[in-house]
Amino acid sequence: MDWHSSCIYKHAFCLWLAIMVAHRTRDKLLLLGIVDSALCPFNCGENESTEHLFFACPFTQQIWMQILNMCNVKRQIAPWSDEIQWMIDHSRGNKFPQTLRKLAFAATIYHVWMERNRRCFKNNFLNPDHIIHKIQGHVAAKLWSQKNPMVQAGEHYLSLGCNWGLFG
Numbered sequence: 001m002d003w004h005s006s007c008i009y010k011h012a013f014c015l016w017l018a019i020m021v022a023h024r025t026r027d028k029l030l031l032l033g034i035v036d037s038a039l040c041p042f043n044c045g046e047n048e049s050t051e052h053l054f055f056a057c058p059f060t061q062q063i064w065m066q067i068l069n070m071c072n073v074k075r076q077i078a079p080w081s082d083e084i085q086w087m088i089d090h091s092r093g094n095k096f097p098q099t100l101r102k103l104a105f106a107a108t109i110y111h112v113w114m115e116r117n118r119r120c121f122k123n124n125f126l127n128p129d130h131i132i133h134k135i136q137g138h139v140a141a142k143l144w145s146q147k148n149p150m151v152q153a154g155e156h157y158l159s160l161g162c163n164w165g166l167f168g
C-alpha cells in the first residue's frame with residue numbers, strides 16, 4: 001500500500017501506529033502504572049485497547065460505519081486485523097474509489113485518535129457528526145489538491161463525489 005504518497009502525512013503516521021498496535025492506549029498505560037483504569041474515554045464501559053478503539057467501541061464504530069457508507073461500502077465492521085486486511089485487499093491502485101478508501105481510512109483513524117486524546121487530556125468532547133465532518137473535510141481537501149483532480153473522475157463516481165462534497 002502506498003499510504004505515504006496518497007495520504008496526509010500525519011494521518012499516515014497515525015495509521016501506521018495503529019497497524020503496529022503502537023498507540024499508547026489505556027490498557028498499556030494501566031500495565032505501566034501510569035493510569036488507574038483502562039476504561040474507554042468514550043464511556044462504553046469497556047477497556048481501551050487498539051482493537052477496542054478501531055472499531056469495536058460503539059462510539060467509534062458508528063463513525064467508521066458512516067464513513068464506509070460514504071464510500072459506498074456496505075459490510076459489517078470486522079476485528080481490527082481484518083479491517084486492515086480488508087483495506088489492503090480493497091484499496092490497491094489509484095482509481096478514485098480505492099484512493100478515497102485509503103484517505104478515508106487514514107483520516108478516520110487519525111480523527112478517532114485525536115478525539116480520544118481530547119477526551120483523555122482536555123476533557124473536551126466532539127459528537128460523532130462533528131468528527132465525521134472533520135474527516136470529510138480533510139479527505140475532500142486532499143482530493144482537491146491532487147494534480148489531476150479525482151473530482152473529474154466522471155459520472156461513474158457521482159454518488160461518491162456527492163457523499164464527500166466534492167462538487168462544491
Ligand SMILES: *[C@@H]1O[C@H](CO)[C@@H](O)[C@H](O)[C@H]1NC(C)=O
Pocket residue numbers: 038045046047
Ligand atoms: C478492565 O481492566 C481491568 C483491569 O485489568 C479489569 O479488572 C476489568 O475487568 C476490565 N473491564 C472490562 C469491562 O473488561
Ligand SMILES: [Zn+2]
Pocket residue numbers: 040041042043044045046052057058059
Ligand atoms: Zn469504548
